[in-house]
Amino acid sequence: MVMSAPDQSPDEDRILIAAIARCNNVVLARVSSARGVHEITPLDAFQEVMIGDGFIDVPLDKDGVLRRIRFVTAKPQREGGLELLPSFALELARVYLNLDFVFDFSGTDYFLLGSKDRHIRLPYPDLLVNYAGDYTAFDVISFADAANNTFDPALVQGRLVLVGSTLSSEKDFFTTPLSRFRVEASTLTGRFAAMEMGVQGSDEPGVACHAHAVENILGQNFLRHLTGLPVALLCLACSVAGLLFYLPRLNWVYGIAILLVNLVFLAAVSSIALTRWSVRIDSFPLILTSLLQFVGGVILQNVFGHKQTAMITSMFGKYVSSGVVKELIKGDITTTLEGQRATLTILFSDLRGFTAISEKLGARDTALLLNTYFDTMIPLVFAQDGTLDKLMGDAIMAFFGAPVEVTGHPAKGAATALNMISELKILKQRCDLKGMADLEVGIGLNSGEVTVGNLGSHDFMNYTIVGDAVNLASRLEGLNKIYGTAILLSQFIVQELDDRFVIRDLDRVRVKGKQTAVNIYELVGWRSTITDTTRAGLDLFEQGLVAYRHQEWNEAEQLFNQVLDKLPGDGPTRLYLARIDRMRANPPGPCWDGISTFNHK
Template identity: 35%
Template structure:
């Protein structure tokens, strides 16, 4: 034991840290994220994946909008929908996942009232006619009259904003102010609300909020069944629907011990007590049945047209929601990144009725801590004494037993016992013991590799690790070649794609481009949105840095063209990129602030490379290289594009388009290159007539080349407006 004392101490320290997290003395964000991931995995593994036809979603979909008109519909249409559902189809209860917050003026009644009070104030016939028409034109009153006495639950929402507005009328609270005085309650408290018109709320009577609890990762795993607003307490839409289904049953909250936090919500009815487990914020875990469409969807227009068979809806719970683009309330959930908000309520209602909502009672923390303590002490003491093979078997057995016990509680008892801290403890203790000797023996080499591994490709790290003393992250001046690439018209491209497809496209594109940089010994500096910055020649010296950078640029253009066909097959747009290359002395090293650093490059040569990329579209070429890069590659052929003075630099530089290895360039292209060079000499000599003639011959060979059209415009301008006597043929760019 004395020999393994350091390992035992480190193991106990790990156990102490994880026990502190599990007991909420402190929280480690990574473990919380892992716990959410494991919770989501258990939900996906255990969900039935079947359709629950007890709850039907009447959908305001594109078909309904096409048949009835754009949203919002007149309240007379909503009234007819409610009447159809209750009277014709005999549904059990209706819940609205929409808010009727604004008066409906679509009938024109407001305009007629103004005319009656102004222009036709004395016209008795008009006044009588208007009073006779008023009941048919007051759509809000029609809806209110329809709601009265029918099993309808309206929806509304609360707001966390400090200066949140208070719109509409809230329903009567389920518990008045002061109901839980002296209790250790921690209900969510809200600042404002957006509710329904008073006459609609008073007519319906029942209503519930549809605010989910959004976790830090943006996922909706819980819904607060009871929330607090101005010391009164209000119920969720799902709970209100269930209570209305059970005959406006009474509600009570369960505090297991005097002063203890809430652990359940009880719904009392003639059939007994429906107990719903909640956490200390009165949040209920949503028992997701499966991915989207786990409940029947029916178009609202089909209900209004009577196109649905009565048995489809009779006795069912109906939730009215929207799936039409622009109306749909989308959520991130454990079972889908784009999930209809109305189905969150449907899942919760189904879980309440089927008693499938998981519980997280307070005593589970004690069970978790005891389990962690037993497993931790066992592994801390035994792992240092075992061979690697036996230690692996012990760790695997601990993982299997812990996971099995956890899943048994989940599936058999409906309890959600935290899993991440215990699993992480087992893995950390195993990794600590297995890697102890390895890290001690190779500490210096590994420290170096870990340091540089954040910034450079693994292939170069392996090469550097052979002689770590030769490398340093301290800033130094070095001649490097820098590459900038950027997708053209990316803003327009991204606006035409949904977020998931855009993410997939960018991942495939950046993955392919990054692989090319690494394959050619480049260092990937950073991604700047859709742009890529890389450099060659550091941290590992590369005398051929210009050649490797240009080879990468040419390969990037080739691969982008190859991606066009598979992208087109998936309905994605074809990409076009511009690339700027420049070689020069820059400062390279670990730069940044104490909060964040990066191994990067700075200097005029870097700025010029960025400017060259931005002007590729001006000259209609894919790649622009600087003069210094071109001078290092004698076996390549280049077309000189111009001599430019970019913003921030007074000295002009020549810029070039690479055509490829001279030995591989077709003879006709080399001939066109010679003719182009002759044109440039005539152009810079201000021989406009001969230059225009030479350019005309070039355009006949390649009429679509943007470069020729650009110079045609320049020659025409200079011919009509001769330049000053000191004109040097340099093009100045004032923008970046």
């Protein structure tokens, strides 16, 4: 409200001028010419009695929001030089604090108002208004109450009073950062339904904006603008956090989710800093950093992801199923290529007499026969989550439990062995390739601790396993030829199998390279497919084995012969009948431990 024109009633002006002179504490408003408009000042009569004035025109940001108020403006003088004019808010605060009209602009981001002994420090060049809310944050007295003297005098005693219009016709309203996003209050509570204040929409009356500025100056609760080095450090922290957590796990789904979390987090931090500590964070660099992390992560994923995919495919594509390779690429399962100790199940298989078979065939027929055999067997390994270690001529070496940890890998190895035997029978019936009908396979299975990883030289690496458990599985495969069996198991895998499998105790052996004897067993088949005749034969074999170990040769021989009645041609039974003949000829004596020692592979 600028007293720039006389009232229609000169008496009204005289009364007001007299009141201002009597109080001697009134600061009036003016409009500066800083924005190219004509300067508007109070009438001379008012200037004679006021103790100060300040400009009320305010700069708006490009989006039309009132965020800042200038402290001073410079007015050129006719005789040369500049006159500093204070803003209305600054002049009110200066008069209220009784400070000298002296400025010290020696600081880079602040200036001092007042004398050396008594002054206040203010941000330079302008005030970023720290809005405490809307105009209702202040005590409001209507014009009618003031004119009728119906207000509480305690509301104004010793306090600054700003007089201004809130009538919509005056159009003295501004959009503030708070009012810009405020839902119109009348739609929620109807509290402004009465029009005595005349406030429209959610914009703030100009007088309230100046009141917020005065409150900031007196309370020294300025909004500090966090820029420069602190923001750079926050950007660096975001980048480091991205490198440690964000980028290594980046894909489209996680990337967008983490980006949204980052943006919400930045918004929350900015809001808390603003409301609790009056710190305004320049969030654009932080948001830009998050966006660049996302975009950069996607680019890196595309660039380096293909290399990782190629590496995993080349490393494991020949050893495990395509499904496992896809899970490794996606990161759903993890593994390490470095050598580590792990308990696995090892499978060795070898074709019986294949050397003699291949000598009868040409190179082409031999290759075709082997390829057909491997095309059938290798998928059976993959079907049980197994890993193909290597092919050695006509032999297959595989293991279960790595690179993917598999629960119950002994059972998966046993199931693979049984499936290989049954599939070979089907293949021999359906395939008429030369030599196919003569194929027989022996399989050795063992579970134990091995070293697994990417092993080899700098020029050649292979994902493989080594250890005594591997050697024992290989020895068991070879013993099938002696016992006339198809699948031999060690005691270490048998103790991990469930009752779905039918197991036959065969012997206690000491294989080449091992000093400790090991119990070996035959994997006969699935319990669900075993006939009553086979079950009866296995029971008789168990009784015969007990008699044999007690050196009761006659009883053992009788029982084993009964086994052959049930299981004609049974290899282990024929082996023990031959052993009984040798034992009779050369009795082992009372200290015999029943261990069979093999000094060949």
